[in-house]
Amino acid sequence: MSPASSPDLHRRGLMLILSSPSGAGKTTLTRNLLQDRALDLTLSISVTTRDRRSSEADGVHYYFKSKAEFERLRAQDELLEWAEVHGNFYGTPRAPVEAVLTQGRDMLFDIDYQGTQQVLKKAQKDVVTIFILPPSMRELRARLERRAEDSAEVIAKRLENARHEIARWTMYDYVIVNEDIQRAMVEVKAILTAERLKRARSEEGVTEFVKRLLDE
Ligand code: 5GP
Numbered sequence: 001m002s003p004a005s006s007p008d009l010h011r012r013g014l015m016l017i018l019s020s021p022s023g024a025g026k027t028t029l030t031r032n033l034l035q036d037r038a039l040d041l042t043l044s045i046s047v048t049t050r051d052r053r054s055s056e057a058d059g060v061h062y063y064f065k066s067k068a069e070f071e072r073l074r075a076q077d078e079l080l081e082w083a084e085v086h087g088n089f090y091g092t093p094r095a096p097v098e099a100v101l102t103q104g105r106d107m108l109f110d111i112d113y114q115g116t117q118q119v120l121k122k123a124q125k126d127v128v129t130i131f132i133l134p135p136s137m138r139e140l141r142a143r144l145e146r147r148a149e150d151s152a153e154v155i156a157k158r159l160e161n162a163r164h165e166i167a168r169w170t171m172y173d174y175v176i177v178n179e180d181i182q183r184a185m186v187e188v189k190a191i192l193t194a195e196r197l198k199r200a201r202s203e204e205g206v207t208e209f210v211k212r213l214l215d216e
């Protein structure tokens with residue numbers, strides 16, 4: 001039994017979408033959430049045509065693909081959603097998502113607003129969206145520079161993009177300002193706990209539970 005859900009009540013898994021401009025701390029947050037085994041979150045590993053960063057591993061952070069391979073996946077409808085971000089293609093493989101949700105387990109997504117819109121269109125009631133904001137633009141720039149993995153040109157492009165992305169905060173269910181990662185973690189966990197307990201997600205499970213309860 002996970003501490004974040006009631007016992008014995010079967011429910012549908014949910015899709016937790018974390019979005020933010022690059023550098024807002026989403027990667028750290030995602031890593032911490034996945035390391036918390038009690039939360040039992042499965043990361044959706046995207047395919048991308050972007051070059052691999054030195055800190056990244058194929059099949060762990062992304063599946064790195066050629067443009068032709070990406071095209072094939074898209075043409076065969078193997079992607080739940082896809083988008084072009086910063087001149088590269090990114091997409092979510094469909095099959096793992098369906099497998100995890102059917103088991104009543106939750107999937108964590110690190111996708112942008114274009115992908116979020118597509119997933120909302122396809123499965124709105126299974127989706128919970130959180131937008132992560134940096135505490136300031138200055139801090140965002142500092143975090144991107146500290147990462148020291150991208151060229152000055154790429155950093156400038158990401159900062160420019162961040163302004164557009166931040167303006168889209170209104171389309172998300174929840175907004176978290178990530179000034180302190182521990183606090184942001186507590187907030188995401190609170191959201192997850194409440195969303196898991198929503199009646200609509202466990203209608204069948206609650207119906208059975210209440211029936212047994214009243215039969216006592
Ligand atoms: P990065 O290149 O820094 O890893 O990611 C750049 C942006 O692409 C981030 O905003 C990230 O959320 C987004 N992204 C990563 N994977 C996907 C995906 O599968 N679909 C969509 N739509 N966006 C993605």
